[in-house]
Amino acid sequence: MARDHNTPDRYATTLGRLILSALIVLLLGLFLLWRIDSPRVERVRMAVIDKVIPNFSWATSPLTGAMNVLRSARSYTRIYQQNQDLRRELQQMTAWKEAALQREQENARLLDLNNVRLDPKFTKITGVVLADSGSPFRQTVLLNVGQRDGIIDGWAAMDGIGLVGRIAGVGERTSRVILLGDTSSRVAVKIESNGQTALVVGDNTSRPPIEFLENSETVHPGDRVVTSGDGGVFPSGILVGQVTQTPSGRLRVRLAADMQRLEFLRVIRHQPRENISTTGGLVGLRPIKSESNQ
Amino acid sequence: MIEDPPLRILRLRLTYLIIIILVVLLQTLPIQTHPFQFVTPNLPMIITFVWVMRRPNLMSPILITVAFLFADTILQRPPGLWTLIVLCASMFLRMRALSFRELIFFYEWSLVAIVITCSFIVYHFSLMFTFLPTHDLKLYALQALLTTMLYPIFIWIFRPMLRYGLSQTLQKQTPKAVR
Numbered sequence: 001m002a003r004d005h006n007t008p009d010r011y012a013t014t015l016g017r018l019i020l021s022a023l024i025v026l027l028l029g030l031f032l033l034w035r036i037d038s039p040r041v042e043r044v045r046m047a048v049i050d051k052v053i054p055n056f057s058w059a060t061s062p063l064t065g066a067m068n069v070l071r072s073a074r075s076y077t078r079i080y081q082q083n084q085d086l087r088r089e090l091q092q093m094t095a096w097k098e099a100a101l102q103r104e105q106e107n108a109r110l111l112d113l114n115n116v117r118l119d120p121k122f123t124k125i126t127g128v129v130l131a132d133s134g135s136p137f138r139q140t141v142l143l144n145v146g147q148r149d150g151i152i153d154g155w156a157a158m159d160g161i162g163l164v165g166r167i168a169g170v171g172e173r174t175s176r177v178i179l180l181g182d183t184s185s186r187v188a189v190k191i192e193s194n195g196q197t198a199l200v201v202g203d204n205t206s207r208p209p210i211e212f213l214e215n216s217e218t219v220h221p222g223d224r225v226v227t228s229g230d231g232g233v234f235p236s237g238i239l240v241g242q243v244t245q246t247p248s249g250r251l252r253v254r255l256a257a258d259m260q261r262l263e264f265l266r267v268i269r270h271q272p273r274e275n276i277s278t279t280g281g282l283v284g285l286r287p288i289k290s291e292s293n294q
Numbered sequence: 295m296i297e298d299p300p301l302r303i304l305r306l307r308l309t310y311l312i313i314i315i316l317v318v319l320l321q322t323l324p325i326q327t328h329p330f331q332f333v334t335p336n337l338p339m340i341i342t343f344v345w346v347m348r349r350p351n352l353m354s355p356i357l358i359t360v361a362f363l364f365a366d367t368i369l370q371r372p373p374g375l376w377t378l379i380v381l382c383a384s385m386f387l388r389m390r391a392l393s394f395r396e397l398i399f400f401y402e403w404s405l406v407a408i409v410i411t412c413s414f415i416v417y418h419f420s421l422m423f424t425f426l427p428t429h430d431l432k433l434y435a436l437q438a439l440l441t442t443m444l445y446p447i448f449i450w451i452f453r454p455m456l457r458y459g460l461s462q463t464l465q466k467q468t469p470k471a472v473r
Contacts, residue, residue, distance in 0.1 A: 019356065020381075020385060023355050023381060024378060024381065024382070027359065027375075027377050029374075030373055031372055031375045034372055034373050035424050045367050045370075045373065048367050048368075049367065049368060053368075059319070060320075060322075063323060064324060067323075132322055132323070133370050134321035134369050135370065135371070136333045136334055136433075137433075138370050140370060183427055184427065
């Protein structure tokens with residue numbers, strides 16, 4: 001503003017009032033536009049974030065690094081005890097590994113016997129977490145991989161162990177991941193022990209509840225929860241976590257991913273299943289043709 | 295009334311913008327990605343109110359709009375709504391800033407507290423009326439309380455920066471008068 005206002009009386013000038021009302025109309029219009037046509041405005045927002053956040057990483061990454069070092073330093077105080085615990089755990093794990101290897105061989109044999117064709121291994125893109133949502137009401141993080149790395153909306157993001165969230169919003173160099181805890185996150189899951197399907201519904205807590213379960217009596221705390229792949233958004237069989245029960249009897253998921261510290265996330269490249277839309281041609285004609293082609 | 299040199303006004307306005315941008319970017323640092331159960335005070339808002347109450351002549355509506363639209367964009371809020379509320383609130387405060395200067399600090403603080411509470415309530419109900427997901431009113435009340443508590447602290451922090459250029463002009467004029 002070129003004009004220099006000094007007393008509040010001068011604010012009440014016509015020009016000041018005009019500017020203020022123009023701004024109010026503009027902001028109200030922007031909000032309504034966003035409410036009506038959210039995807040387009042969100043795309044603009046993603047483009048702005050795409051420009052801003054990577055350019056500030058020189059300033060923010062040393063701070064994040066320093067905080068992480070400080071947090072690790074705290075754990076050095078208990079290093080001896082941790083070492084003992086880890087050693088004991090390692091012993092148990094070698095026993096488990098043996099068992100797992102045997103099972104894997106057995107599994108491969110059985111699959112071979114049944115002639116089962118498995119999904120090709122998922123390929124993945126690894127990204128670094130640049131920023132989080134910065135607000136206590138939203139659970140999202142920003143990754144440093146985007147359109148130029150081939151990221152597509154809706155792909156699953158996981159840390160080394162379990163599912164973390166879903167890509168929602170892709171910019172040229174960045175993409176946003178909605179975490180499982182966010183209030184707008186819904187993931188179709190399957191309880192592995194009995195194959196029941198349900199939804200994990202984010203509610204801004206670290207342990208999102210399991211909803212729409214058909215028969216909750218047969219689900220026990222400790223059961224593994226994996227994605228079911230229903231709806232074709234996620235590949236099926238990604239580990240989400242374990243069932244826990246609150247004192248009030250509500251079933252929740254303890255997430256397998258370490259949500260405390262998200263540093264590197266893997267985005268799973270996932271081609272949605274092809275839809276079989278036709279009811280099939282005449283029996284007898286097609287199979288002969290396709291066989292001769294092969 | 296002491297007049298500010300235009301350069302100083304420009305400098306202070308830039309400082310305000312930089313402070314808001316830094317606060318917003320610091321909030322987005324991925325230090326705590328775990329959902330936590332307590333709310334944080336709304337720092338950009340309280341900083342704006344402190345500046346409006348102390349230096350009403352600096353805070354043009356355009357400046358506030360630019361700063362808060364940036365915050366809205368980065369912090370994943372519905373764009374424009376929070377900006378609109380803060381803009382109206384600051385303009386309301388700006389009209390009364392000088393008349394509250396002569397009163398004791400407690401009155402000024404209560405005025406700011408009322409404005410902050412109203413802003414959060416308006417925000418909550420506008421989200422509700424446009425069928426957007428909103429949160430417990432209790433959380434917003436807590437946030438309003440925390441934000442209000444910070445007001446005197448930020449007044450104290452910004453006091454040296456926002457003092458009127460009285461000492462400067464005096465120092466400049468005194469040597470002339472001596473000569």
